[in-house]
Amino acid sequence: MRKSDALMICLATSAIIAAVPAAAQAETRTIAALRRYDIDAGSMKAALDAWARQSKRQILYRTDDVRTLRSPGVRGRLGDADALDRILSGSGLRMHRDASGAVAITRPVAFASTIAQDVAPTAAAQEPAATQDASGIQDIVVTARRTEERAQKVPVSLTAFTQDTIRQKSINTATDLQNFTPSLTVLGNVARNQETYTIRGMGGGGGAGTGSGPGVVGYFAEVPSSASGPGSFYDLASLQVLKGPQGTLFGRNTTGGAVLLEPARPKMNRVEGYVEGTLGNLRRRSAQGALNIPVVDDVLAVRVAGQFDKRDGYVRDVLTGRDYLNRDNYSLRLGIQFNPTDTINSYTAVNYIQVDEHGGGSILLAVRPGSPYAALLQPYLAQQQARGPRETSTGVNTFEKARNLLVLNNTTWNPTPELTIKNVFSYGRTRSTSATDRDSTPLPIADLLGAFPGSYNNNLRTITEELQARYDDGRFSLQGGGFYLDEKSPSPLTFLTVNPLQAGGILGGGPIILPSVVQALLGVNGPLLPALNIQPDASVRGRSKALYAQAQYKIVPTLTATAGFRWTWDSFGGDIQSYQDAQSYQVFNRLAALGIVSPAQAAQVIGLNANLCVYDAFLAVAAGGFPTLKYPNCTKPTFSGKSDGPTWQLGLDWQADPQTLVYAVSRRGYKSGANNPIVTLFLGSDYPLAPVKPERVTDAEVGLKRDWTIGGVKARTNVAAFYTWFNDVQVIQRAAIAGSDILANAKKARVVGLEFEGLIIPFKPLTISGTYSYNDAKFLDYVTIPIPAIPSALTAAQPSRDLSSTPFTFVARHKFSLDGRLALPIPAAEGDMAIRATYSWQSRQRVAPDAQPFDTIDPYGLLNLRLEWNQMRGAPLDLAIYGTNVLNTAYRITANTGYNNSGFSNSIYGEPAQYGLSLRYRF
Numbered sequence: 001m002r003k004s005d006a007l008m009i010c011l012a013t014s015a016i017i018a019a020v021p022a023a024a025q026a027e028t029r030t031i032a033a034l035r036r037y038d039i040d041a042g043s044m045k046a047a048l049d050a051w052a053r054q055s056k057r058q059i060l061y062r063t064d065d066v067r068t069l070r071s072p073g074v075r076g077r078l079g080d081a082d083a084l085d086r087i088l089s090g091s092g093l094r095m096h097r098d099a100s101g102a103v104a105i106t107r108p109v110a111f112a113s114t115i116a117q118d119v120a121p122t123a124a125a126q127e128p129a130a131t132q133d134a135s136g137i138q139d140i141v142v143t144a145r146r147t148e149e150r151a152q153k154v155p156v157s158l159t160a161f162t163q164d165t166i167r168q169k170s171i172n173t174a175t176d177l178q179n180f181t182p183s184l185t186v187l188g189n190v191a192r193n194q195e196t197y198t199i200r201g202m203g204g205g206g207g208a209g210t211g212s213g214p215g216v217v218g219y220f221a222e223v224p225s226s227a228s229g230p231g232s233f234y235d236l237a238s239l240q241v242l243k244g245p246q247g248t249l250f251g252r253n254t255t256g257g258a259v260l261l262e263p264a265r266p267k268m269n270r271v272e273g274y275v276e277g278t279l280g281n282l283r284r285r286s287a288q289g290a291l292n293i294p295v296v297d298d299v300l301a302v303r304v305a306g307q308f309d310k311r312d313g314y315v316r317d318v319l320t321g322r323d324y325l326n327r328d329n330y331s332l333r334l335g336i337q338f339n340p341t342d343t344i345n346s347y348t349a350v351n352y353i354q355v356d357e358h359g360g361g362s363i364l365l366a367v368r369p370g371s372p373y374a375a376l377l378q379p380y381l382a383q384q385q386a387r388g389p390r391e392t393s394t395g396v397n398t399f400e401k402a403r404n405l406l407v408l409n410n411t412t413w414n415p416t417p418e419l420t421i422k423n424v425f426s427y428g429r430t431r432s433t434s435a436t437d438r439d440s441t442p443l444p445i446a447d448l449l450g451a452f453p454g455s456y457n458n459n460l461r462t463i464t465e466e467l468q469a470r471y472d473d474g475r476f477s478l479q480g481g482g483f484y485l486d487e488k489s490p491s492p493l494t495f496l497t498v499n500p501l502q503a504g505g506i507l508g509g510g511p512i513i514l515p516s517v518v519q520a521l522l523g524v525n526g527p528l529l530p531a532l533n534i535q536p537d538a539s540v541r542g543r544s545k546a547l548y549a550q551a552q553y554k555i556v557p558t559l560t561a562t563a564g565f566r567w568t569w570d571s572f573g574g575d576i577q578s579y580q581d582a583q584s585y586q587v588f589n590r591l592a593a594l595g596i597v598s599p600a601q602a603a604q605v606i607g608l609n610a611n612l613c614v615y616d617a618f619l620a621v622a623a624g625g626f627p628t629l630k631y632p633n634c635t636k637p638t639f640s641g642k643s644d645g646p647t648w649q650l651g652l653d654w655q656a657d658p659q660t661l662v663y664a665v666s667r668r669g670y671k672s673g674a675n676n677p678i679v680t681l682f683l684g685s686d687y688p689l690a691p692v693k694p695e696r697v698t699d700a701e702v703g704l705k706r707d708w709t710i711g712g713v714k715a716r717t718n719v720a721a722f723y724t725w726f727n728d729v730q731v732i733q734r735a736a737i738a739g740s741d742i743l744a745n746a747k748k749a750r751v752v753g754l755e756f757e758g759l760i761i762p763f764k765p766l767t768i769s770g771t772y773s774y775n776d777a778k779f780l781d782y783v784t785i786p787i788p789a790i791p792s793a794l795t796a797a798q799p800s801r802d803l804s805s806t807p808f809t810f811v812a813r814h815k816f817s818l819d820g821r822l823a824l825p826i827p828a829a830e831g832d833m834a835i836r837a838t839y840s841w842q843s844r845q846r847v848a849p850d851a852q853p854f855d856t857i858d859p860y861g862l863l864n865l866r867l868e869w870n871q872m873r874g875a876p877l878d879l880a881i882y883g884t885n886v887l888n889t890a891y892r893i894t895a896n897t898g899y900n901n902s903g904f905s906n907s908i909y910g911e912p913a914q915y916g917l918s919l920r921y922r923f
Contacts, residue, residue: 042417155653155663182773201777202256211674245669247647255669280916315361324361360398371903480549573640582610643673746782847895
């Protein structure tokens with residue numbers, strides 16, 4: 001009979017330990033009687049229950065202690081104690097017994113991190129995300145193979161963090177995460193919260209409707225999530241960065257890897273939680289907390305968590321005083337764990353993130369002489385260079401607003417100890433709108449004003465469904481299933497864009513440049529008249545389906561072979577509508593009243609251009625005709641495409657000893673093909689740049705994971721070396737048509753690299769850890785497709801260029817980080833006090849494939865310092881005083897490299913020095 005209440009276990013264990021010796025000896029004789037046992041390998045919980053039935057004895061244990069463990073089972077005629085010893089073999093659990101015949105199973109805390117058996121596959125695992133032995137070396141539970149395992153047992157290169165590590169390293173966004181993760185680069189666009197991961201040189205853009213997508217996919221509780229930016233890195237069980245193609249188990253587009261966020265799940269029979277507040281400079285004030293509530297013992301528990309983060313911006317607009325790059329976001333999370341039976345457990349989560357920030361803060365870096373707006377931009381560039389990177393002047397009050405909702409359910413059923421059936425369903429809704437100033441000046445050259453009131457630039461509804469089965473008998477395991485994704489925009493996407501008014505309207509002549517006297521007469525600020533382009537209706541859609549299977553077989557107990565295969569089918573499409581705002585052209589009536597143009601000329605320009613359907617006009621002019629269609633009678637150009645492809649994995653890993661894992665693996669990755677809507681609209685669907693081929697990636701990786709003990713010194717070293725081949729690698733060609741980026745293919749490329757993560761404890765108070773990565777990424781065969789001049793799109797001819805042998809963009813060849821923690825000598829009753837210093841550095845990154853000013857982000861290093869006092873005076877209070885980027889290093893985190901096309905380039909700089917304190921209360 002099972003009792004899972006913690007108090008019962010404590011009382012039973014105390015009674016067992018206190019039993020009189022004579023009674024204990026009698027029980028020993030009884031329990032030693034031989035009995036036939038027939039218990040299969042598999043779930044530890046099932047094995048213990050089977051022992052209780054077959055021995056006809058009472059057994060007490062905490063469900064949380066055994067739920068995620070596996071047992072080798074037992075067969076044959078044995079004494080009860082011997083049978084139970086075999087069931088518990090290698091698990092770290094201990095048996096206690098008393099004269100009544102009751103047997104209690106407990107887990108010594110100090111042994112938790114030395115468990116040799118992998119964690120069993122269950123979505124309801126109550127194990128801690130990380131354990132730590134007396135040496136102080138953590139071992140984190142990860143889900144890199146869609147089942148829970150210790151990180152040191154997983155034959156793949158990964159970097160994993162616990163929530164405590166995230167807090168101690170001040171990781172609040174993906175941009176922070178890159179400083180502590182080998183081979184990871186995170187860059188945003190001029191919309192700062194649109195963060196994109198790049199791992200080992202593989203990343204990329206694209207999105208719903210156009211196909212493709214990022215080459216590194218983020219997952220939340222096993223569900224692909226499009227949310228990026230702030231508001232995600234709190235109350236996590238673990239944060240994992242998987243490197244290299246992950247397409248067999250995680251699906252499409254994970255050619256570079258995957259970033260897994262595993263939320264802390266509700267725990268049974270336990271009230272616990274925390275509250276943490278932070279205050280700092282730039283008026284930083286933030287808080288987060290979580291509350292775990294047991295509802296029905298062993299059946300139902302709920303966890304509620306939330307956070308908010310507010311901070312002033314660190315870039316100021318000298319014209320308006322508005323601060324940019326501030327923080328203003330909050331998140332809420334509800335988790336429900338429901339275990340109606342011993343074999344069924346279900347986790348439901350609702351995650352909501354809201355962002356309402358000023359965004360912006362981009363800095364003009366360079367202007368190309370002879371470009372259309374060079375003469376106008378040069379004075380602003382000189383002013384910007386005099387100001388430095390913490391001040392700017394723009395013509396748009398930029399902002400970023402986003403609402404992200406994710407609802408998911410992860411249910412597993414274990415009909416037998418060897419078989420697990422899992423179903424993962426999710427519903428996601430992402431809505432965002434932003435205003436950006438692409439030219440970083442007050443001039444209306446390339447400005448996005450956002451969406452219609454009440455509408456969004458991005459409004460995506462996503463549904464995913466995955467059914468998975470896993471069989472594991474201890475020697476052979478097989479998991480497989482099917483995946484389905486459906487995404488679409490449930491309501492029209494709208495855009496308001498400002499560009500200079502052209503002399504004959506948007507289809508004729510160059511921009512109107514007003515003399516200063518005319519500016520004064522018209523009462524306008526600046527030499528350019530703004531023209532508003534309205535996109536009242538656009539939509540996107542996409543579907544993806546896949547079937548997959550992966551098997552593992554232990555050739556001998558220490559040597560395991562892995563093979564997996566997946567096939568994915570993708571379809572995508574969308575449509576768009578655009579017209580010219582009539583109000584923008586009323587300025588011609590004012591020009592006519594001033595005598596600058598005649599009334600007839602004004603009437604002609606207004607009559608031609610007001611409400612003119614933009615894309616219909618482009619097609620008419622290109623065909624030698626005359627544009628006539630006006631809104632709302634515009635046609636709606638469409639774009640669509642299909643793509644499919646395989647992914648696979650072959651691997652071999654050898655557990656040389658309990659502390660050493662050696663592995664070799666080769667994987668194929670697939671990224672969906674795509675369509676360039678801007679090329680389709682201007683040059684037609686048959687133009688070579690309109691369709692984009694699928695990207696295919698093949699890699700070979702060897703690695704070693706090893707824990708060491710040398711003369712009492714504890715250490716860990718994990719190293720991986722890899723070689724990656726690309727075919728039809730998808731690349732971004734900046735500002736190619738009408739100022740818009742396009743996606744293209746480079747025929748061949750390769751990446752050679754090395755990654756290292758290490759930790760050493762030379763003596764007990766001092767812990768030193770470090771990471772390093774080397775990535776040599778370059779194109780082997782890359783010749784761009786020429787683009788003809790498109791006068792109606794204000795696009796000059798772009799000849800073909802041979803970019804073979806050029807390096808990848810957004811890849812730092814060298815990256816390293818060093819982290820040192822020194823415990824200070826204070827009485828144990830006063831708690832644990834330590835100082836921590838973390839330094840991260842990365843070499844130069846190329847951000848443009850063609851040579852131009854600021855085509856490279858210079859090397860930079862960041863130093864963080866922290867003084868922490870945990871368990872203050874024995875209380876559950878943790879205090880920390882922190883400083884980030886304490887040397888106030890100026891470094892770039894984005895790149896808009898349009899110098900050779902639009903004629904200018906700009907960037908956003910990273911956060912300056914910040915300091916503050918945080919206080920955390922645990923209960």
